[in-house]
Amino acid sequence: MRRAPTWPRHAIMLAVCLLMLVPFYWVIKTSLTGENIYAWPPSIIPVNPHLFNYVDVWYLIPFPRYLLNSVIVTIMAISGNLLFNTAAGYALTKQFPGKRWIVLLLLSCMLIPFQATIIPAYLITSWLGVLNSWLGIALPMLSTIICIFIFKASFEAVPRSLIDAARVDGLSEWRIVVRILLPLSKPAIATNVILNFIWSWNAFLWPLIVVRSPDMQTLPLGLARFLSVMEDTTGALFAFVVMVLVPGLTIFLMAQKEFIRGLTSGATKG
Amino acid sequence: MTTASARSPWYQRKQTRDIALVGCFLLPSLAVFFLYRILPLGWNAMLSFQSWSPLKAAKWIGLENYEEMLLDDDVFWDALTNTLIFIGCSPIAIALALGIALLVNSDLKGAAIYRTIVFLSYPLMTVAVGIIWRWLYDVRGGFFNYVLRSTGAIDEPVKFLQSFDWALPCVIAAEFWQVLGFYMIILLTGLQSIPQHLYEAARVDGVPAHARFLRITLPLLRPSIFLCIVVGILNSFTSFDLVYVMTNGGPGHATELLITYIYKAGFGQTRFDYAAALTVVQFLLLVVLTVIANKLSGGNAGSLER
Known part of the structure; x- marks a missing residue:
């Protein structure tokens, strides 16, 4: 069969990739530039490169504090999701009266974007008395409907006979989940951890609303604050950007397959 | 017993x-x-039907909030128009993503690397993306002005984000950059679920390539395209981060989206009641557009809900 040559396709894809990578390059270049970042014309390679800007970040802003807040909120969100979604996912594999309604309720909740509820969500959080706290930031992110269904699908794939055998051996329900089902659902766990990491690590609007004091700010809020205080006058801002992006990118590159599977299964299977 | x-x-x-x-x-x-x-x-x-603020008791005022919004509030109309433009532009990104998906779906060497690079921008923190793009558009240090000026396309630097004409397209371009990879992944999943024998049969029958695309690929991709459109609609909500950092709705209200306006009304002016009415409109817009998209994609794309 006659085949078209592949080089035009490679050429297009190389051009696309180049365009996609330019923003990364430009910000890294700026963060390494030692001199005035406003110098005209901007050079393609960093002038007199050094890591001064990265050191500067530590002096200009409470970076460790932002990092601590982000890490704690992310850990809370991930552990909450693992615990609650596992439990809910397992409950949904069972037959019980009203199950259809619960599933329908969850599916319709999924169509309510969180952004459409911020005003009352703020009032509720303030009523609960957890404004300006780690719990307040993490609370709406403690359980995710998509991830419940990912766990449900994964648990349903485990052979019934295995669960029955465990039950005959006298294992309690919670132990069946922890000892039998979870070890067989590693991909679902990975998907859960990765998706929730990305969502809570990157969350901006909700923390912006809930957090009042500077020492409760997470990394995205710190970035926005840095920008509003310093404008983009210093290379340190871009060093900060690079430092904030590295964890997310690392996780993505390490677990690309689980990440993409999670997004697509979450998006298509509901 | x-x-x-x-x-x-x-x-x-x-x-x-x-x-x-x-x-x-x-x-x-x-x-x-x-x-x-x-x-x-x-x-x-x-x-949204009340007059309420944290300091005074709630009072029912019927449709007054809505009346104010629809009749007296120009900013609301700006925000609504911008949101609709924002959503209306997403098919361009979807078409681009479809092109890329078709290219990397073929037996191209290194397709996995291309895929990774195109997707790389999606998991990034949107606030950081906003700062990066703000810098790319910068008058002096920015990439675009550098390229345009050094190639001689323009003499004076363009103030992209400060211009009423350019600000919104610029924000949309930044949003495209971030979400393109996600569209591509959704479309790739769709492409891979199309049975290969359909293409082989068509090839045996001598169906030309463009007809194969129009008659096989596009119809079978409908659910994926629908999903992309829904993501595009939802992005007009989630792009709050981007707009907040890049322009904060300015200049004037040229890049104001409904979500940024809700935030400003609620938490800037403490008008929770009015912000709630805005939220209702935004939510209804989302529902209506999703239903329309579902209808247009053949109505069978309910795979999302099912």
């Missing part, structure tokens, strides 16, 4: 225990969704 009589209370007890267990297992998740999805939606609808 006969087995039959012993069995039935035992069985009943077991069943009650099972239901209690299911309840306990479901409760935490349901509590979160109740507190942060269902209750807010209802409360929000109620609030």
Whole structure:
């Protein structure tokens, strides 16, 4: 069969990739530039490169504090999701009266974007008395409907006979989940951890609303604050950007397959 | 004791225990969704018909908030128009993503690397993306002005984000950059689910390539395209981060989206009631557009809900 040559396709894809990578390059270049970042014309390679800007970040802003807040909120969100979604996912594999309604309720909740509820969500959080706290930031992110269904699908794939055998051996329900089902659902766990990491690590609007004091700010809020205080006058801002992006990118590159599977299964299977 | 009589209370007890267990297992998740999805939606609808602020008691005022919004509030109309433009542009990104997906779906060497690079921008923190793009558009240090000026396309630097004409397209371009990879992944998943034998049969019958694309690929991709459109609609909500950092709605209200306007009305001016009315409009817009998209994609794309 006659085949078209592949080089035009490679050429297009190389051009696309180049365009996609330019923003990364430009910000890294700026963060390494030692001199005035406003110098005209901007050079393609960093002038007199050094890591001064990265050191500067530590002096200009409470970076460790932002990092601590982000890490704690992310850990809370991930552990909450693992615990609650596992439990809910397992409950949904069972037959019980009203199950259809619960599933329908969850599916319709999924169509309510969180952004459409911020005003009352703020009032509720303030009523609960957890404004300006780690719990307040993490609370709406403690359980995710998509991830419940990912766990449900994964648990349903485990052979019934295995669960029955465990039950005959006298294992309690919670132990069946922890000892039998979870070890067989590693991909679902990975998907859960990765998706929730990305969502809570990157969350901006909700923390912006809930957090009042500077020492409760997470990394995205710190970035926005840095920008509003310093404008983009210093290379340190871009060093900060690079430092904030590295964890997310690392996780993505390490677990690309689980990440993409999670997004697509979450998006298509509901 | 006969087995039959012993069995039935035992069985009943077991069943009650099972239901209690299911309840306990479901409760935490349901509590979160109740507190942060269902209750807010209802409360929000109620609030939009009231006059209320944290300092004064609630009063029913009927449709006054809506009247003010629709009749007297130019910013609302700006925000609505911008949101619609934002959503209306997403098909361009979807078409681009489809092109890329078709290219990397073929037996191209290194397709996995291309895929990774195109997708790389999606998991990034949107605030950081906003700062990066703000810098790319910068008058002096920015990439675009550098390229345009050094190639001689323009003499004077363009103030992209400060210009009424350019600000919105610039924000949309930044949003494209971030979401393109996600569209591509959705479309790739769709492409890979199309059975290969359809293409082989068409090839044997001598169907030309463009007809194969129009008659096989596009119709079978409908659910994926629908999904992309829904993501595009939802992005007009989630792009709050981007707009907040890049322009904060300015210049004037040239890049104001409904979501940024809701934030400003609610948390800037403490007009929770009015912000709630804006939220209702935004939510209805989302529902209506999703239903229309579903209809247009053949109505069978309910795979999302099913």
